[in-house]
Amino acid sequence: MKEPIFILRNQDKWKKIEAETINANASPEILASNYKSLTEDLSYAQTFYPSSDTTYYLNDLAVRYHKMIYVIKKEKKSRFKDFWLYEVPFEMAKNHRQIFWAFVVFLVSTIIGVFSAYHDQEFVRLILGDGYVNMTLENIANGKPMDVYASGGAFEMFYRITLNNIQVAFYAFVLGILTSLGTGFLLFRNGIMLGSFQYFFYEHGVLKESLLSIWTHGTLEITAIVFAGGAGFVLGNSLLFPKHKKRSQSLRDGAKSGLKIVIGLVPIFIIAGFLEGFVTRQVEWPLVLRLFFILSSLAFIIFYYFWYAFKVYQSKMKEN
Numbered sequence: 001m002k003e004p005i006f007i008l009r010n011q012d013k014w015k016k017i018e019a020e021t022i023n024a025n026a027s028p029e030i031l032a033s034n035y036k037s038l039t040e041d042l043s044y045a046q047t048f049y050p051s052s053d054t055t056y057y058l059n060d061l062a063v064r065y066h067k068m069i070y071v072i073k074k075e076k077k078s079r080f081k082d083f084w085l086y087e088v089p090f091e092m093a094k095n096h097r098q099i100f101w102a103f104v105v106f107l108v109s110t111i112i113g114v115f116s117a118y119h120d121q122e123f124v125r126l127i128l129g130d131g132y133v134n135m136t137l138e139n140i141a142n143g144k145p146m147d148v149y150a151s152g153g154a155f156e157m158f159y160r161i162t163l164n165n166i167q168v169a170f171y172a173f174v175l176g177i178l179t180s181l182g183t184g185f186l187l188f189r190n191g192i193m194l195g196s197f198q199y200f201f202y203e204h205g206v207l208k209e210s211l212l213s214i215w216t217h218g219t220l221e222i223t224a225i226v227f228a229g230g231a232g233f234v235l236g237n238s239l240l241f242p243k244h245k246k247r248s249q250s251l252r253d254g255a256k257s258g259l260k261i262v263i264g265l266v267p268i269f270i271i272a273g274f275l276e277g278f279v280t281r282q283v284e285w286p287l288v289l290r291l292f293f294i295l296s297s298l299a300f301i302i303f304y305y306f307w308y309a310f311k312v313y314q315s316k317m318k319e320n
Helices: 003-022 028-048 053-077 079-094 096-119 123-128 130-141 154-177 181-203 207-240 247-279 287-319
Strands: none
Touching: 003 028, 003 053, 028 053, 079 096, 079 247, 079 287, 096 123, 096 181, 096 207, 123 130, 123 181, 154 181, 154 207, 154 247, 181 207, 207 247, 207 287, 247 287
C-alpha cells in the first residue's frame, strides 16, 4: 500500500486517538484499545515507510499513550495508600459539620441516659436487660465489676465484637437514607445505653473501674460509631439538601463521600475489638499502662481525624 493511501485511510482515526491524549477522563479501556491500534499501524509504517514523517508521528503518539497508560497503572498501585493518607482525612474535614451534629446527638442522648437512670432505678434494666444487670451486680458483689470482659475466650470476643461494631457502623451509614432520621435514632439509642450504663456503675461505687475498662477500647470504638453516624448524616443531607445539584447526583456524591468515611473506620474497629478482647480484661495491669491505651487512642483520633484531616483539606483547597 502506498503511503498516501495509508494516511488517507487512517488519518481520521489518528486524529481521534490524538484527541484522547488531552482527555483527563479517558478510560483505561479506551486508552488500551487506542494504543493497540496505534502499535499495529506503527509496526506497518516502520516496515514499509521506515524514514517517513508518518512513522515518526505514529511513534511519537505511541510513546505518549504508553506514558499515559503507565501513569494510570502507577496511580492504581498507589490508590490504597492515597485512600488512607488523603481521601479519608479529606472527607472527614469536608463533612465536619455532619460529624459535629452526630456528636451532639450522641452526647445529648448520653446525658438523657444518665438523667433517666438517676430518676428511675428500673430504667437501666429496661435498657440493658435483667440478665446483664443481674450478672453485673453479682460481679460487683464478688469484687470483680468488670468481669464481663474476662468471660469467654479473648479471640472469640475480639472477633465477635469487631464484626458487630462494623455492622453497627454500616447500619448507621445506610440508615441515613431515611432522611438522616434512621442514623439519628441509632446514635440516640447507643447514647442512651452508654449513659445509663455508666451511671449504673457510678451508682454502685465502681465508676473508676468502669471508666478505665470501658474507655480502654471505647475511646476508639465509641468515637468511630459517632463518625459513622456523621457519615449517615452526609448521606441523609445529600438527599434532603441537594443544593445546586440534581437530587440523584447529590445522593450519589453523598453516598460516595459517606462510604469512604465508614470504610476508613474499619481498621479502627479492628483495633478497638482487639483491645476489648485482649486488653480490657487485664484489670490488674498498672494504672499508668491502662491510661496509656486510653490517652494514646485519644491522641491518635485528634491527630488523624482532626489536625491531619484539616491539613489535608486546606492543602486540597489551595490546589483547586
